[in-house]
Amino acid sequence: MRSVIDILDLTTQEIDSLISTAEDIIENPDKYAHKCERKKLATLFFEPSTRTRLSFESAMYELGGQVIGFSSASSTSASKGESVADTVQVISCYADIIAMRHPKEGAPLVAAMNASIPVINAGDGGHNHPTQTLADLLTIKREKGRFNNLTIGFCGDLKFGRTVHSLINAMARYEGIKFVLISPEELKLPGYVKKDVIEKNNIEYVQTTSLEEVMSELDVLYMTRVQQERFFNEEDYLRLRDSYILEPSKLKDAKEDMIIMHPLPRVNEISVAVDKDKRACYFKQVLNGKYMRMALILKLLEEAQA
Amino acid sequence: MNIDSITNGIVIDHITAGSGMVLYELLGLATLECPVAIIKNVGSKKLGKKDIIKIDGETEIDFDLIGYVDPKATVNVIKNGELVSKRSIDMPEKLVNVIKCKNPRCISSTEQELTQVFKLTDKENKVYRCLYCESKA
Known part of the structure; x- marks a missing residue:
């Protein structure tokens, strides 16, 4: 049974095809309005995440399907000690596809190994979040028109930011990519991502602590939030939280056609005043996420039926 | 120092000096009933120093585990006092x-x-x- 746990579970050809489907959905929503009739999506959210859950749910509703599920572990048998394997075997009897968010890394993989229906990883701790990456990719494609020859700046928490790791993995497969890694020393990109992905693919990259110094080079600026839930120590969180705050004045040297992305939610790392800038794309990302989730649900259900 | 040669059993040779005890623990050799010898810091032309484990008795051992701890080690199987197979261990996938x-x-x-x-x-x-x-x- 085909599942998507990591963005690398999808080939670049499959991603291109998902993007084509998503763009067709945007152009012709009526064509897809009944594609998933009589199908059920189970949203198994062992950790609260309103926006991702609602995105999956609205994606399924717009495909004409139905949704069952839960939005926190406290209301499930997991609170009684049931294993992920048992939970998904039970859910496989009720639904046609699963979207799972879990605080423990690797839980969706365990689910995929035990379910008899497709599993989509909707985020596992600080590990993977492939549908966010699909949203990011559609945004880059629609706003920049290409995946090659781009200088992409990642700014903020590059250590725990799973969306950053996933997007680096996905973009590393295209030609002419340059990464600019902007972070405080304590939140630098982990060595293994640098070594196993960037250096292994001979991709040009720069590491810096200054956003202003590199702003003029960037085609894409991907901002991230310093996530409190990833810190064991609140003191460290508070010290690093305000490392980078994007304000309109910092954009003076940026290219006119640069795009500003953010996986949301934001705290204070992008000033609200930036929202009016035509380069701000983070709310478009949210919408693109729904379309890519629709495309992915369709693809996995079609493959499961084949 | 002399350790008697074995009749039926296994000799894990060319263990990186210092890894002998780690292997002994991980392979669970303490639970065996047969004689087991760990020889540490033996002179070796190839390695300078090496450890050797001799198991005087027929037993199943986990080759993957040896490959993980020390891929340079070799395993010799002895039957009736004769060397019947000698294999080097690769790192398991x-x-x-x-x-x-x-x-x-x-x-x-x-x-x-x-x-x-x-x-x-x-x-x-x-x-x-x-x-x-x-x-x-």
Whole structure:
């Protein structure tokens, strides 16, 4: 049974095809309005995440399907000690596809190994979040028109930011990519991502602590939030939280056609005043996420039926 | 120092000096009823110093585990006092229930009955990563 746990579970050809489907959905929503009739999506959210859950749910509703599920572990048998394997075997009897968010890394993989229906990883701790990456990719494609020859700046928490790791993995497969890694020393990109992905693919990259110094080079600026839930120590969180705050004045040297992305939610790392800038794309990302989730649900259900 | 040669059993040779005790523990040799000898810091032309483990009795051993701890080691099988096979051990592509993931955020830290699986992701640097969370072993 085909599942998507990591963005690398999808080939670049499959991603291109998902993007084509998503763009067709945007152009012709009526064509897809009944594609998933009589199908059920189970949203198994062992950790609260309103926006991702609602995105999956609205994606399924717009495909004409139905949704069952839960939005926190406290209301499930997991609170009684049931294993992920048992939970998904039970859910496989009720639904046609699963979207799972879990605080423990690797839980969706365990689910995929035990379910008899497709599993989509909707985020596992600080590990993977492939549908966010699909949203990011559609945004880059629609706003920049290409995946090659781009200088992409990642700014903020590059250590725990799973969306950053996933997007680096996905973009590393295209030609002419340059990464600019902007972070405080304590939140630098982990060595293994640098070594196993960037250096292994001979991709040009720069590491810096200054956003202003590199702003003029960037085609894409991907901002991230310093996530409190990833810190064991609140003191460290508070010290690093305000490392980078994007304000309109910092954009003076940026290219006119640069795009500003953010996986949301934001705290204070992008000033609200930036929202009016035509380069701000983070709310478009949210919408693109729904379309890519629709495309992915369709693809996995079609493959499961084949 | 002399250790008698064995009649039926296994000799794990060319163990990197210092790894003999680690292998002894991980292979669970303490639970064997037969004689087992660990010889440490033996002079070796190839390695300078090496450890050797001699197991005087027929037993099953986990070659993957030896390959993980010390891929330079060799395993000699002795039958009726004769060397019947000598094999070098390569690093296994996958380790199943050999080591445990130390990442407290990994699903295997809370679901104790999950099979512990590690995959070899970088042979040159001997890097194994947890199948579930991809943390380094």
